[in-house]
Amino acid sequence: GAGVSQSPSNKVTEKGKDVELRCDPISGHTALYWYRQRLGQGLEFLIYFQGNSAPDKSGLPSDRFSAERTGESVSTLTIQRTQQEDSAVYLCASSPQGVSNTGELFFGEGSRLTVL
Amino acid sequence: DQQVKQNSPSLSVQEGRISILNCDYTNSMFDYFLWYKKYPAEGPTFLISISSIKDKNEDGRFTVFLNKSAKHLSLHIVPSQPGDSAVYFCAVYGGSQGNLIFGKGTKLSVKP
Numbered sequence A: 001g002a003g004v005s006q007s008p009s010n011k012v013t014e015k016g017k018d019v020e021l022r023c024d025p026i027s028g029h030t031a032l033y034w035y036r037q038r039l040g041q042g043l044e045f046l047i048y049f050q051g052n053s054a055p056d057k058s059g060l061p062s063d064r065f066s067a068e069r070t071g072e073s074v075s076t077l078t079i080q081r082t083q084q085e086d087s088a089v090y091l092c093a094s095s096p097q098g099v100s101n102t103g104e105l106f107f108g109e110g111s112r113l114t115v116l
Numbered sequence B: 001d002q003q004v005k006q007n008s009p010s011l012s013v014q015e016g017r018i019s020i021l022n023c024d025y026t027n028s029m030f031d032y033f034l035w036y037k038k039y040p041a042e043g044p045t046f047l048i049s050i051s052s053i054k055d056k057n058e059d060g061r062f063t064v065f066l067n068k069s070a071k072h073l074s075l076h077i078v079p080s081q082p083g084d085s086a087v088y089f090c091a092v093y094g095g096s097q098g099n100l101i102f103g104k105g106t107k108l109s110v111k112p
Helices: none
Strands: A005-007 A010-013 A019-024 A031-037 A043-050 A065-069 A075-079 A088-095 A111-115 B010-014 B019-025 B030-038 B045-051 B056-059 B062-067 B072-077 B086-094 B106-111
Touching (some): A010 A019, A019 A111, A031 A075, A043 A075, B010 B019, B019 B030, B019 B086, B019 B106, B045 B062, B045 B072
Parallel strands (some): B010 B106
Antiparallel strands (some): A031 A043, A065 A075, A088 A111, B030 B045
């Protein structure tokens, strides 16, 4: 596709349920990032995949959060036993080779998660 | 502990005037400094960046200034246009990290 695609665009779930969010990066982009933006906050780094290297999981807030990436394509972010504080917009971004000297990441439109 | 701070949550400017958005950072090891722009219900889009070896980078109406001694970054938009109304995020990159670190954003409103 032309850009980074994320699904679902909106998800409402009940506390305690598991959710999966999907990201299709731009074709050929080896680097993929997940961020989240809670209401009134900035973009919070979650996890970073670069090629076949081990992912940088240093931003994941708890062990309820996990992410996988199949090769250099689709990634899924899974949140288990969702809590109300998980409510946020989850943003996926990709880039050709990590953060280049221009620093440009290409973001999707995000998946808005609401936990009731 | 915030590594990137945007202390003004909002800014209102008249069309045609200059908009100045500010950002402070804590780590002198960062290599690149960036500004992203975000409209509601859209993902952030890259606007302009500057390397740590420079102190100014200009692209059309947008200029980014870097003051390394003060660990301060600013974005100037001149002349401001109503379409510039958006949230602007400052971001930094470098050191041992492979990701961008973002500030909380400043919401710019340009009034006609």
